[in-house]
Amino acid sequence: MPFHDPDCLFCKIAAGEVPADIVYSDDHVVAFRDIQPVADEHILIIPRKHIASLSHLEEGDLDIAGHILSAAGKTAEKAGIAASGYRLVFNTGPDALQSVFHIHGHLIGGQKMGWPPFPGTRVQHG
Secondary structure, three states, X not given: OOOOOOOOHHHHHXXXXXXXXXXXXXXXXXXXXXXXXXXXXXXXXXXXXXXOOHHHOOHHHHHHHHXXXXXXXXXXXXXXXXXXXXXXXXXXXXXXXXXXOOOOEEEEEXXXXXXXXXXXOOOOOO
């Protein structure tokens, strides 16, 4: 798997080739505001390495997964939502509505949330 996919929007953001509203950045991850927020704070956390989805994580990528989780707390702190709470969501695959195939966590907060996360949208099978 390439470290950087030249056709991937998120790889371009991580490389600084495409502008984004960066909230947090380190050697392993970049966190930036989503351009279509679903909450008062909606920040995407991506690894600098191109990995298509959670399903594509390999044994050697487990440290990257840890960096994403660690960055969530740091990013929430910088965004001012750590104390009140936040949600970290990963969409994996087309049925989960993953639209950019570069692993990313949606850090969502800044407002009171309910459970289940999306009431009334349950798909009935059978």
